[in-house]
Amino acid sequence: MTMYDHVGGEGPLRRLAEVFHRKAVADPLIGRLFGYAGETHVRHLTAYLVEVFGHGSAFTDEIGGFEHVKRMHAGLRIGDEQRDRFVELMLEALDEAGLPGDERFRTRFGEQLRRAAAITTRASRMSPEDLETRHGRLGRWTW
Numbered sequence: 001m002t003m004y005d006h007v008g009g010e011g012p013l014r015r016l017a018e019v020f021h022r023k024a025v026a027d028p029l030i031g032r033l034f035g036y037a038g039e040t041h042v043r044h045l046t047a048y049l050v051e052v053f054g055h056g057s058a059f060t061d062e063i064g065g066f067e068h069v070k071r072m073h074a075g076l077r078i079g080d081e082q083r084d085r086f087v088e089l090m091l092e093a094l095d096e097a098g099l100p101g102d103e104r105f106r107t108r109f110g111e112q113l114r115r116a117a118a119i120t121t122r123a124s125r126m127s128p129e130d131l132e133t134r135h136g137r138l139g140r141w142t143w
Helices: 003-007 010-026 039-052 058-063 065-073 080-097 103-124 128-132
Strands: none
Touching: 003 010, 003 103, 010 039, 010 080, 039 058, 039 065, 058 065, 065 103, 080 103
């Protein structure tokens, strides 16, 4: 069973994206990083989660995949405290969105989320030359 199946499909992942976005925009530490995009961010985050949770490739095929992630974070210079706050708010959003509470899922989600946050933090600090280099594809979050 994929993580996508475990959470119940796209609907719960959309709720997670909505709850997280609302919390992030209101947060004094990271709000400026999210306020610009609104519904676009929710759609893109939903597509990202659907793909990394193991269902389809719409984020890569239609939005641009990892290269899009790099472009959207370029120049933001995300600090470690902001990265940690992102993770904290996303983990809080799991409960509010009603995603599964089992320890196996929560542990694996947290591990993968921290890894993804570290990658986007590095992308936010890349030089223009690094941004031009292709860096691979999105990985799948597996058990």
